[in-house]
Amino acid sequence: MRAFMRYFLSSETFEVDNAAIGAAYPAVLDKIRRKCALVGVVGLGYVGLPLSKVIAQAGFNVMGFDKDKAKISALRSGRSYVPSLSDQELAEIRPRFEPSESSEDLKLCDVIIICVPTPLADDRTPDQSSVVEATKLVSTLLREAQLIIAESTNYPGSTRAIIKPILEESGLAVGRDVFLAYSPEREDPGNGTYRTANIPKIISGVDEYSLHLVGELYSRVMDSVVKVSSLETAEAAKLLENTFRSVNISLVNELKIFFGKLNIDMWEVIEAAKTKPFGFVPFYPGPGIGGHCIPVDPIYLSWHARNVHRPLGIVEAADTINRAMPRLIVDKAMAAVSSRLLKLNRRPRALVIGIAYKPNIPDVRESSALAIIDLLKGHCDRVSFHDPLVPELLAEGDTIRSVALDVHTVADFDLVIICTDHDVVDLKVLEQADAIIVDTRNAITRRNLNCKHLVKA
Known part of the structure; x- marks a missing residue:
């Protein structure tokens, strides 16, 4: 007879088949719940640095990684380079936040969050090189009982099609040995009302175990968490949000030109x-x-x-x-x-x-x-x-x-x-x-x- 463990989350009961999942899931879950999980953030830009701040403020220790040595030097000397994190706020989180340019430090992390840019290439096609590079780096350092969270914007299906196979090149199985989630960033630089912690956080997982783990983490960090049914839904939601804005801005831009011809303001x-x-x-x-x-x-x-x-x-x-x-x-x-x-x-x-x-x-x-x-x-x-x-x-x-x-x-x-x-x-x-x-x-x-x-x- 298989042994089951019953876990109680915020408003639901979740049963885990120990024979199927092994020891990795309860190990990560226990560390997150006790806030003794070390959280690694890959990419300390406009997304990664504010996210590091709120995770540290929530009581987790954070290892911030960036290959830009100038950024690491600035942070170590107490200087912030993004407007949403003041020097004073940086000083306040430093006891729980350690910036590093050494990728080897990621081996120590129980949770790794990828926050690298996804710009357009010169030919206006998606440039996913930073995501691929960061994921390959994580894959070479991957160990059992880690949760990987991708935050970089990408097209629907990309987390499953790009990130998951690269992680499994490590020989570890996603969903059994390690866990994979997607939670799109929603930063709005300069917005004094909505900052990282009080913006509802969309979360998704490659499987139910990954979803529950990312939910356990972010429910301790963010004011509200929004669970969706699949990675693809979360990816699509982020693209919808900004496509909605692009389309409506184009509408008023076009009407401005037309109304101007009619001498209408x-x-x-x-x-x-x-x-x-x-x-x-x-x-x-x-x-x-x-x-x-x-x-x-x-x-x-x-x-x-x-x-x-x-x-x-x-x-x-x-x-x-x-x-x-x-x-x-x-x-x-x-x-x-x-x-x-x-x-x-x-x-x-x-x-x-x-x-x-x-x-x-x-x-x-x-x-x-x-x-x-x-x-x-x-x-x-x-x-x-x-x-x-x-x-x-x-x-x-x-x-x-x-x-x-x-x-x-x-x-x-x-x-x-x-x-x-x-x-x-x-x-x-x-x-x-x-x-x-x-x-x-x-x-x-x-x-x-x-x-x-x-x-x-």
Whole structure:
């Protein structure tokens, strides 16, 4: 007769067949429940570092691994490089958080969480090299009784098709000797209301044992946990979240152009529409899309759909519209400034305000402002930028530094494009400017400013 062990989870009873599962499952479960499991986090960027913080704050010891030695050096010296973790917060968790560049330390970990980037390659296909590299590294160090959690965004089926086989190259069986879960990251840099711990955490497992283990861990770390039935459901949920945003941003961007032809202010249209208390969610136009999710996640979804011969027309159209916005903004700006430059017999000088991909953060990943700067270079004698959160930018091997924003500086430019309106940027100085002001964020109107030559774009 087989022996069964009965485990009681938050609201359910879970029976384990000891003969089938062996000793690995209860060993990991016991360590998680007693908070003596050592948690390893692979990748200490915008996702991995905040996640390390909340796990350490929950009472677990955390080993943070990153191959970037500069990051490890900064953390060891008490300096954080991501806005969502202050130096003070880093100091508070240091008794439970140990940064390391030595992959050998992962052997000590009972739980290993993979938080590496999944960007797009140059040909705009998914670049999964970091996930593959990290998983291969983990596989070479794998031992019995470990839980592996993937957090990196990927297409539905990728955890099962890519990560699981690599882990099993170790000779250990996933679901018996080691366990595999997927829990998509949901970080929103700069969001002061929703931070890592209070964002509902979606969890899934390759089998019921893996699901229960990841549930036991994150129920002790996060405010709420959302269990789904499969790895694929969790992967799809993450892509849906950001594809939803991409499609709706493309809609308002396209309507902004159309309504502009009719002399209708899109921003006023949105303010009127959002008074409807049901059935409408406001999205806002801008110079394009940016960040680590919205420009990337829909492409993972549409790429996978094409591979299975089910192209997603709406998703692909949204990407086309959003990627076209920087050029449309520049074309509108050049048309607005061209007539006055005929008198000067030279090309314009342009200033871009705000190059981060959204307000109040220093993150320039996939920022549309970078595309606008590149396009302006083909039309202008000089292109500068002002961003107090991004003091310098490396472009084509050269370091470009943010210029001051004052009356004297602005007077030297013929064209000013507002791409990102950080709260700390005082745009009032633009009221005295004789330059063409192209506002892609409705910032001038929202701040009740009065500019002589304002163009809404």
